[in-house]
Amino acid sequence: MAHQLLKGKKGIIFGALDERSIAWKTALACVAEGAEITLSNAPIALRMGKINELAKLCNAEVIPADATSTADLDNLMQKAMEIHGGKLDFMLHSIGMSPNVRKNFSYTETNYENFLKTLDISALSLHRVLQSAKKADALNEWGSVVALTYIAAQRAFPGYNDMADAKAMLESIARSFGYHYGFAKKVRVNTVSQSPTVTTAGSGVAGFDVFLDYAEKMSPLGNASAEQCADYCVSLFSDYTRMVTMQNLFHDGGFSFTGVSTPIVEDITKANTL
Structure with missing residues (x-):
């Protein structure tokens, strides 16, 4: 049931790929709660x-932007403000990709050129997004930026x-930039550490299905x-969380604080008795 928590608010959702992605679900949830949104992703992801399809469902425009390109992000901020007739209130950063994972390089035998691309796409992109937003003064006071993360951090x-x-x-950038953005514009910046989730990106991690079952049994x-997760992001975009910033917020059913479960x-025990 929608409660119009975001009525009158405007924002950008980065990273929606298909109906399985958290960004896709968050876009739908934001619109259901009364927000107007703009969608953005890298040109290759758009193809x-x-x-x-999501844009039609949300009555939203799509602005291509490579999150590793400052010029693209600067352009995105200006166009988004033009579309919405003023400053924005929230942004979701749901951007991540590892060439090493895709090409099956193990962590200890990493390809460093790939590693740098991983950091650029999956972490430094948040700094670029925040820098472009701050430079353009694109976010209203008490605006909210949420980036998705995972307990592997x-x-x-x-x-x-x-x-x-x-x-x-990524989490460090959220804290550091959140400090400066908070003092400058009262903008809050948080990360949400989500449970393992069946998405296109998540499913590419080795042993994902086994770990999904393990996490389910570990989490109270x-x-x-x-x-x-989309609903939780909506709450962080809303005025009910105005004083929450620079936090890494676990949204994982209690997994992060459970040592072992029954x-x-x-x-x-069953395995040992076989």
Whole structure:
């Protein structure tokens, strides 16, 4: 049930690829809550995905932008403000890609040129987005920026590869830029650490299906869905969270603070008795 939490607000959703992506679900949730949005993704992603279908559903315009290009992002901020007739209120950063993961380079045998691309696309892009927004004065006071992350930024998950390092950097950028943006414009910047979620990107991680089941059994509330993550993002875009900034917020059913769970112990016990 929608409550019009974002009535009158305007924002940009980065990274919607297809109906499985969290950005896609968040775009729909924002519009259902009364917001007007602009969609953006890299030109290659626009060709591969279904973003034009989402644009029709959301009555939104699509502005191509390579998040590793300052010129593209500067252009995006100006065009988005023109479309919406003024400053924006929120942005979702849902951008990430690892050439090392795609090409099956192990973490210890990483290709460093690929590694730099991972950091550029998956972490530094947040800094660029925030820098372009601040330079253009594109966000209203008490605006909100949310970037999606994962607990591999704090703990070792071997299959997550160099994306773990990128997410750690992403979270650091959110804190550092959040400090400066907060003092300058009262803009808040947070990261949401989501449960493992069945998306095009997530499914590319080695052993994903096994870990999805493991996380479900470890989490007291179970894994959070993409739709539930979208609702959480809406709450962070709303005025009800005005004093929340520079935080890494776990949205994972309790996984992040559970040492071991009864279902996991039972599974191990059964395996040892076979």
